[in-house]
Amino acid sequence: MEKVLPESVQTLHLSGPLSLHEWQQLFELAPFGIGVFDRDFRCRGVNGIFTELSGLAQGDHLGKTLFDITPAQAPMLLPRLKQLLHGVPRAELDLGCIHVSRPGGPRRWQMSCSPLVDAAGIFNGIFLIARDLTQDPRAYLGVTRFTGEIQEASSQHAQRLYQAEARLHHLSYHDPLTDLGNRNLLQERLELEIETARLNKQALALLFIDLDGFKLINDNLGHSAGDLLLKLLAQRIRHSLRPGDLATRLGADEFLVLLPDIRQPQDLVALIERLQHRLHDPADIGQERVRLSASIGVALYPEHGLTPDSLISAADNAMHEAKRRGRNGYLFYSPDMMTQMRERMALEQGLIKAMEQQQFRLLYQPMTDLANDSLSGLEALVRWQHPSEGMISPARFIPVAEECGLIEQLGEWVMRTACQQGQRWLAEGFAVPRLSVNVSVREMRSPDYVDRVTAILAQTGFPAERLEIEVTESIIQSVDQSLSLFTRLKALGVQIAIDDFGTGFSSLSLLKSLPIDRIKIDRAFVQALPDDKHSRELCRTIVSLADSLGMAVTAEGIETQPQRQFLQSLRCEEGQGYLFSHPLSEPHMTSMLAPQR
Numbered sequence: 001m002e003k004v005l006p007e008s009v010q011t012l013h014l015s016g017p018l019s020l021h022e023w024q025q026l027f028e029l030a031p032f033g034i035g036v037f038d039r040d041f042r043c044r045g046v047n048g049i050f051t052e053l054s055g056l057a058q059g060d061h062l063g064k065t066l067f068d069i070t071p072a073q074a075p076m077l078l079p080r081l082k083q084l085l086h087g088v089p090r091a092e093l094d095l096g097c098i099h100v101s102r103p104g105g106p107r108r109w110q111m112s113c114s115p116l117v118d119a120a121g122i123f124n125g126i127f128l129i130a131r132d133l134t135q136d137p138r139a140y141l142g143v144t145r146f147t148g149e150i151q152e153a154s155s156q157h158a159q160r161l162y163q164a165e166a167r168l169h170h171l172s173y174h175d176p177l178t179d180l181g182n183r184n185l186l187q188e189r190l191e192l193e194i195e196t197a198r199l200n201k202q203a204l205a206l207l208f209i210d211l212d213g214f215k216l217i218n219d220n221l222g223h224s225a226g227d228l229l230l231k232l233l234a235q236r237i238r239h240s241l242r243p244g245d246l247a248t249r250l251g252a253d254e255f256l257v258l259l260p261d262i263r264q265p266q267d268l269v270a271l272i273e274r275l276q277h278r279l280h281d282p283a284d285i286g287q288e289r290v291r292l293s294a295s296i297g298v299a300l301y302p303e304h305g306l307t308p309d310s311l312i313s314a315a316d317n318a319m320h321e322a323k324r325r326g327r328n329g330y331l332f333y334s335p336d337m338m339t340q341m342r343e344r345m346a347l348e349q350g351l352i353k354a355m356e357q358q359q360f361r362l363l364y365q366p367m368t369d370l371a372n373d374s375l376s377g378l379e380a381l382v383r384w385q386h387p388s389e390g391m392i393s394p395a396r397f398i399p400v401a402e403e404c405g406l407i408e409q410l411g412e413w414v415m416r417t418a419c420q421q422g423q424r425w426l427a428e429g430f431a432v433p434r435l436s437v438n439v440s441v442r443e444m445r446s447p448d449y450v451d452r453v454t455a456i457l458a459q460t461g462f463p464a465e466r467l468e469i470e471v472t473e474s475i476i477q478s479v480d481q482s483l484s485l486f487t488r489l490k491a492l493g494v495q496i497a498i499d500d501f502g503t504g505f506s507s508l509s510l511l512k513s514l515p516i517d518r519i520k521i522d523r524a525f526v527q528a529l530p531d532d533k534h535s536r537e538l539c540r541t542i543v544s545l546a547d548s549l550g551m552a553v554t555a556e557g558i559e560t561q562p563q564r565q566f567l568q569s570l571r572c573e574e575g576q577g578y579l580f581s582h583p584l585s586e587p588h589m590t591s592m593l594a595p596q597r
């Protein structure tokens with residue numbers, strides 16, 4: 001970097017060096033505000049007038065960054081500070097005027113800054129100089145152009161003009177809903193921080209935060225509830241950060257957080273985890289208590305990108321990948337994510353085609369009464385019969401269908417096909433004690449979901465009492481909302497089962513206020529039976545609590561006799577798994593069905 005020496009220093013003439021005490025007096029007695037900042041723009045000291053300008057208490061400045069001390073002015077300072085870092089200015093840089101509101105009325109300050117250089121002439125930070133022009137008629141010259149009179153201009157009219165100007169400036173750098181920074185501010189701060197990090201050989205991190213399932217909140221609770229939630233979460237983000245970090249909102253439910261000066265990877269991880277916890281805490285919106293989670297993508301300078309655009313795009317990719325792997329997670333960017341993204345996009349295109357060309361199939365897996373081994377129900381499980389790749393598992397394509405919005409169409413096809421088949425079996429004289437259909441949370445939360453089920457039942461003639469809807473516990477974000485949805489489904493006569501129970505965060509006591517007919521214990525717990533003590537306890541508790549709440553229990557994924565025997569000993573009434581049968585195609589399933597009595 002080029003050595004700079006401000007002209008003012010070059011022209012300083014002293015007969016002998018001043019003592020530290022004398023310099024201190026000069027600093028304190030200067031008729032204008034002085035702030036001294038290091039090359040990371042952290043405050044090293046301010047004089048009394050500067051303290052008044054900032055509105056902070058004496059001593060509260062030290063260690064804070066310039067952006068914390070004058071957040072409203074930060075955007076205006078950014079391009080100038082960038083020039084300083086590039087070693088452009090040799091002398092004072094005019095930063096223009098700012099307006100601050102103080103108890104005695106608004107004040108107008110003129111700001112300038114100068115580079116601070118060390119003895120070797122190397123850039124080492126900045127001086128910020130602030131002059132109070134509130135009483136100075138020259139400060140109103142801009143206004144005299146409108147009024148023609150200086151006295152006239154220093155009236156309320158002028159102040160209103162200043163306020164409008166300041167407001168306009170603020171708006172162009174902030175998100176009006178949450179008052180976090182906007183894309184402009186992010187872009188400028190990021191450029192500056194990258195430059196600072198480059199000079200200081202430091203790392204910085206950029207977090208791309210996307211809320212999981214926010215659209216559902218908007219759809220179900222309305223946009224004003226959605227806005228309230230965004231404001232609340234924006235506050236939580238802001239409060240989880242360190243001084244000098246920057247939180248911005250890019251739109252919808254997407255937030256970008258800039259974390260300059262990352263020294264220890266473990267500090268970064270701790271910060272991300274703290275942020276994630278805070279976002280996951282329950283939030284009260286009017287009468288409703290909701291619980292959201294967030295997926296976070298992390299990109300690091302210089303590892304993952306050297307420019308603002310490349311860092312934003314890396315963090316964005318990492319966020320999408322985090323979302324794809326399940327929600328409420330965070331992920332650091334890695335180059336092979338690009339390949340995965342491309343694969344995912346291909347899958348998405350393939351799914352659209354599959355829908356048109358009817359490449360989906362249903363298999364049926366029996367459920368068994370553990371007391372007498374009779375068939376007690378069937379679960380419909382979807383497959384994608386891909387023309388070149390063969391059978392694709394729903395675990396691979398359901399999440400993609402959910403993300404690209406195809407799930408509603410696919411879910412409707414599954415429900416209709418299962419009910420048609422169920423009705424055909426009944427018409428042919430077979431017993432179909434219960435037919436279970438999996439429904440994605442996303443699909444179930446769509447506003448016309450109950451209407452669609454009603455229509456399918458009417459069109460196919462399948463008896464509603466024999467239909468069971470399986471949904472995972474993450475449907476229960478808000479008890480009130482789930483209660484109204486479940487009540488409407490129950491009114492049709494349909495039964496409701498909570499699938500994969502134990503993997504989410506809800507508790508049985510939360511479920512007790514909802515009209516739920518069945519709990520399906522997740523395979524993960526059954527798999528570890530009977531040896532694993534924790535799984536044994538968990539299964540025992542679920543069975544006994546469900547029993548006391550009047551809910552039936554099905555154990556999923558039973559593969560061995562000891563597993564079955566242990567569950568029988570708990571009086572778990574139903575089992576499902578390879579021990580009894582794999583999922584079967586329709587003809588194979590037909591051959592297992594008993595005639596109706």
Ligand code: C2E
Binds near residue numbers: 394523
């Ligand atoms: P799920 O609803 O919990 O279904 C049980 C899954 O466990 C099925 O996998 C089944 O084949 C498998 N399984 C059953 N018994 C055993 C066993 O003993 N051992 C092992 N290792 N696995 C067993 P599948 O068919 O691959 O489905 C995976 C998940 O995809 C389902 O889990 C369900 O959440 C989802 N899914 C399947 N069909 C649909 C659908 O039509 N709509 C929606 N939204 N999701 C579906």
Ligand code: MG
Binds near residue numbers: 379438470499
């Ligand atoms: Mg299921």
Ligand code: MG
Binds near residue numbers: 499500520522523556
């Ligand atoms: Mg399951």
